[in-house]
Amino acid sequence: MQNTYQNRHGTFYIRLFVPKILHPHVTRTKFVQSLRTKDRKLAYLRSLQISIDFESWVADMTKKLGGDGFRELTVTLPDGVKIDFDLSLAEERSAYEDTIEKIGVFKQPAIALRDVSTDGARYRLTDLFHSYKVAKEKTFAEATRAAYFPRIEKFIEYHQAKGIIFIDEIRKPQASDYREVVIQSQDSPLTVDNYTKTLKGFFDYSIDAGKYPFENPFANMHLVKKSEREKHTDSWLPYSNEEIQLLFVKEFEAYVKRFDKPDLFFAPIISLTTGMRVDEIAQLQVSDVYQVNGTWVFDINDNGDDKEVKTPASIRKMPLCTGVLMTNFLEYHSLVKRKYGETALLFPYLTKTASNGYAKNIGYNWTQYKKKLIVVDQSQKNFHSLRKTIGARMVDMEYDLPLRKRILGHSMSGDITQTVYGKKYELEYIRSCLDKINWEISFIKFQFQFKNDRVLDGLVNKKAINERRKTIKAGSQK
Structure with a gap:
């Protein structure tokens, strides 16, 4: 397929x-459109139909400007045969349309060629x-809305201040300049990439x-390569000792009042002391909590x-x-x-969502609780920062990297020595290492x-009622 990607x-x-x-004679010299498949x-079929509309427009424009209107279009058929058509000739245009009809092209609405003409529509x-x-x-x-929408608002306000109000005025140079502005205001390369x-x-x-006719100006702008993103997860900052004391000790009554459901109450404690991810906690089943040689495990x-893990290394006890x-x-x-x-x-009233699994309410409620107690950029400290906090504590205590990776469920694939020769950490040893971390929290409270x-009962019944409503609604829409 020519001119497609x-x-x-x-x-x-x-x-x-x-x-x-x-x-x-035109405002745009290049036209980009999604084929929506x-x-x-x-x-292939859709690109053929769009091509003939475009080439016909080119021929008409050329004639109006006094040119000969000559314009060829080469079509490569599925069997490899190539046919050249002069679309300025009525008989060859008819032959072209017959050809693409025979190979299965359905007639689509003509392409909006005004996007490349002098009287093209513009969008604010x-x-x-x-x-x-x-x-x-x-x-x-x-x-996600709370994170994404303000970023776009800031982007628009920045360009409005420069007198730019239409989206077609934003090209690669403007996008690159704005990224430099973000770089100056953000400490983490990964945060810049999130913007x-x-x-x-x-x-x-x-x-x-169909409102922006150019290539995406923010494409391929990552500061951090995909292979190196794990090294930059420090964009999620750990909580300081003072913040941990504030969140779990000094505001204990606020903690109990805010977290009035078992998942909200226990999940922060589990994540802080074991390093488990929020979705790993939320999707636990009753059978996932048991004893191994006298040691209770998750x-x-x-x-x-109904379960997902981030990587194979995440599967662990x-x-x-x-x-x-x-x-x-x-x-x-x-x-x-x-x-x-x-x-x-384990928390039987939770409902799974497409974007956050079972963990949506846990993350949201922690963020709301945290926002009232500490002032920090939401993109830097959230529920995941509890996991970052125990990771930082283990570094301070000089625990070996393989042990830290084992506890946090990080991959050993890049560490050949550990993969081949590394020892297996016993559960009792891991527990003793976790217990050595002094959180200065009276957990018995x-x-x-x-x-x-x-x-x-009420929470579980409410979930069942909502699921029945969804089933009835889905059936009525069929």
Whole structure:
């Protein structure tokens, strides 16, 4: 397929160039449009139809300007045969249309060639942002919207201050200049890349909507290579000792009041003391908490269709350290096991979402709690920072890198020596290492108030009702 390419998501695009003879008479010399498919055959057929519309426009424009209107289009058929057509001749244009019809091209609406003409429509950044927010309102999680939308707003405000109000005024140089502004205001290269990713998504949306006729100006702007991104995860900063004291000790009453559900109450303690990811905690089943030779463990796995792990190295067993055992977590575990069985979720009222798994409410509530107590950029400190905090503590205590990787579930694939010769860490040894970390927190105070065995009934019933409603709604839409 000539003049076509795939973006990193696999979607095909067509790129067409206006002949130099027409450059003085147009506002855009290049036209880029999504073919709205990842299927190569369908993209091939659509590109043919768009090509004839474009070439016809070129021929008409050339004639109006006094040229001969001669313009050839070469079509390569599926069997490899190439046919040249002079689209300025009516009979050859008819033959071309007959040819593409025979190989299965369906007739599409003519391409919006005004985008490359002098009277082309122009689109305001603010209008596109409004439609973008409407489109993403239901597909983005609340936390994602809270992170993405302000970045785009800042981008638009920056360019409005420079007198730029239309999206077609933003090209690669303007995008590059803005990234430099972000670099100056952000400490982490990964945070800068997150800004770039957000703005690239906004322009992808505009391109797909047919409102931006150029290549995405924020494409291929990463400061950090994909292979090196793990090295830069320090964009999530650990909490300081003072912040940990504030979050878990000095504001204990606020903690208990805010986190009135078991997942919200126990998850921060588990993550802080074991380094487990929030989604690893939220998707635990009752059967994933058990004893191995007298040591209680969390079994982090991807057993079943309802579980996911970040990498193969994430599959591991983590001992419950003394801090967790001092709470009434095991009492809670026993309650859920008795009422809902071993195959139930540890937090049986949680509902899985497409973007955040079972962990959406945990992350959101922690962020809201944290925001009232400490002032920090949301993109730098969040629930994941609890995991970063224990990682930093282990570095301070000079724990070996392989041990830290084993606890945090990081891959050993790049460490040949450890992969081949490294020892296996026993659960009891891992627990003793975790217990040596002094958090200066009285974990025994963290006792979730069950009141009675029916504490979860309302939450579980509400989940069942909502799931039935979704099933009925889905059936009515078919």
